[in-house]
């Protein structure tokens with residue numbers, strides 16, 4: 001059996017971009033002559049005009065639905081992707097499927113024979129080409145990812161009409177703690193409005209799917225009692241991001257209470273690994289260290305080191321899959337509750353916090369390059385000084401048992417990073433642009 005990274009690393013740097021090259025060759029042939037170009041231009045104008053008149057038949061919506069352009073094969077593609085290949089396999093809608101956690105969870109489910117349909121809006125919060133590369137990989141594993149937004153009511157309605165999903169794995173969100181200062185409305189749009197739109201669609205189904213979704217360790221906010229337990233108060237968020245995740249827990253509780261939706265909320269603790277998020281510290285530090293650029297290491301009050309309960313993606317995937325396996329059924333039907341449904345919340349952490357300077361020194365060792373460190377006091381922009389998960393509940397209920405420490409997890413991340421960005425040797429220029 002190939003290991004996760006053998007499956008996920010392109011054997012040749014840039015291999016995932018061969019599709020673009022093929023497409024470019026095709027485009028070059030098509031536009032070889034001026035007359036062909038003129039015909040194409042006429043065709044595109046006609047297409048745009050018919051699209052605009054087609055759009056006017058629909059109620060106005062601020063969300064464009066790429067599925068509207070899809071041909072009659074769209075339903076067939078969605079159904080094929082959603083159909084399990086094993087007896088009593090699940091049929092799962094994964095939102096945020098081209099995201100970091102979404103990609104890994106989708107692959108894990110597909111590999112064990114579940115049906116998976118992905119949904120992702122491919123926004124540009126971070127380099128969308130990384131999301132497209134993940135989509136190509138998913139496509140190669142026969143996971144169809146729809147370009148679409150969780151706020152798109154029409155798209156969700158059509159999707160739920162097309163497939164009777166047994167589960168929804170809701171991972172689409174505006175992530176990142178500190179970005180909320182810059183773009184607060186993006187958190188409201190994805191983590192609040194988008195969540196409600198999705199839950200509305202789920203509650204109207206008959207039968208309703210069970211919902212498993214990503215909350216965050218950030219809900220513990222300014223708590224000082226360690227380790228953090230699910231029963232601890234979470235009423236002192238330190239960022240708007242944390243506040244929207246906390247609100248998500250309350251919103252999902254309401255849908256559980258009123259409509260009988262089965263809900264499982266997962267509080268992820270600083271997830272890292274191959275195919276990760278470029279906005280996160282371990283990823284941006286790697287990029288800057290390799291490029292000889294300085295990195296900023298924040299320090300808490302009185303110069304204390306910040307620490308995180310960094311959790312490896314493979315452990316998180318196991319927790320997600322176990323949550324889907326154990327999620328009890330929703331009890332509502334078409335919007336009416338017929339009995340109490342399960343409402344669960346679990347910490348998915350690693351239980352061993354590591355300081356940010358230690359993270360940097362592990363990266364330095366793996367990259368064989370010394371970091372240029374600039375130390376700064378932690379700005380008051382939503383950060384918390386430390387996180388530390390108590391995972392007893394997840395261990396008991398899900399059989400969750402993280403097995404990868406930061407040292408081995410970062411080694412695997414660095415291996416992926418060097419391969420993906422085309423570094424042949426340490427210190428080389430990358431073969432692919434790092435944005």
Ligand SMILES: O=C(O)[C@H]1O[C@H](OP(=O)(O)OP(=O)(O)OC[C@H]2O[C@@H](n3ccc(=O)[nH]c3=O)[C@H](O)[C@@H]2O)[C@H](O)[C@@H](O)[C@@H]1O
Pocket residue numbers: 175176177215216217218268269270271279280281282295296297298299306307308356378383384385
């Ligand atoms: O656990 C979680 O719930 C959250 O984990 C991460 O948030 P965070 O832990 O802040 O992760 P990073 O942004 O990678 O920061 C890790 C540590 O590095 C520090 N850091 C970050 C950036 C930087 O330039 N310098 C620096 O020292 C931060 O202060 C923090 O202590 C994710 O970004 C959130 O989306 C997620 O919900």
